[in-house]
Amino acid sequence: MTSIGDVLAFLPRLGEAPHKVTSQPADYNCVGWVNRDFKHWWEPEIHWPAATIPVPPLDEPDLDSYVALFESWGFVLCDDGSFEEGLLKIAIYSRDGFFHHVAKQVPPIRWWSSKIGRAHDLRHETLDALYDAPLFEGAVVTNFMQREYEPDDDFALEIDGLIPA
């Protein structure tokens, strides 16, 4: 099974940055994690609402398609990732118009939560903790989106996960 050591080997900044692992590896990805969807690997060729969001051509930039997907979930583009009461923000990592990753805010503690590839969920204090991963090809946060959330929304899974402290 993939260990957190395997993950840290490919995320060179994360090991030096404040973070906490909050799940075991599983076959859903960061896109599903935005909505706590533990069942699907959201990607145009794998699980995608093609009837409403056209599948982007292979090898062409696909960031706009992911933005459209998040818009279909109620998110709208916003200026930054600053914490604002009542708003849940997501940060999209991309390069040259190619989507690489998305992290979501954890408002109660003002950290971010990411499902890392096919590995673990973890929370990280800063967005740049995921920079410089070799296979992210220099991707950085290029877009922020936000939607309202209910005041009683529970963030326990993002904060402590299923792993005892």
Add this chain to the structure above:
Amino acid sequence: MSSAVLAPPLGALWLDEEEAEDSYFEPFVASSEADSASDEAASEPLLVQQEFDFWAEELAAESIVVSSTRRLRSHPAFVGILALGKPAVPYLLERLRTGEGRPVWLSLLGLLTELPPAAGAETIEDATKAWLRWEKTELVPASGPGATTP
């Protein structure tokens, strides 16, 4: 349906049932339709397996943090497995059985076979089961894991 190796049918792993009708039951023989380079490789299954294992180990390790298998299409190990052609299919199915890295192996299976046995599957788990059912019912094992010899 597209026939380009690197441009498979859209939604190759999860095609709509309607889109899948034409090709779902096409017989599949692991080596008969491979290109000349792959034919040569198929004649030496041990070498195919060794090369596959080399690339697969690298791909499994390095793809851990990747959230979209689309971002792997230029990775040397991904390209290396594609270059093996259809003789790599039995080994990809074996990888599916072992669990880790399933989105990557499913993506490669879709590209190499251009078949959608997982049409309509909702999850990685369901798609894996569909491909393994396909292996039992449609794949003619010419080499690799599961091959039989008289």
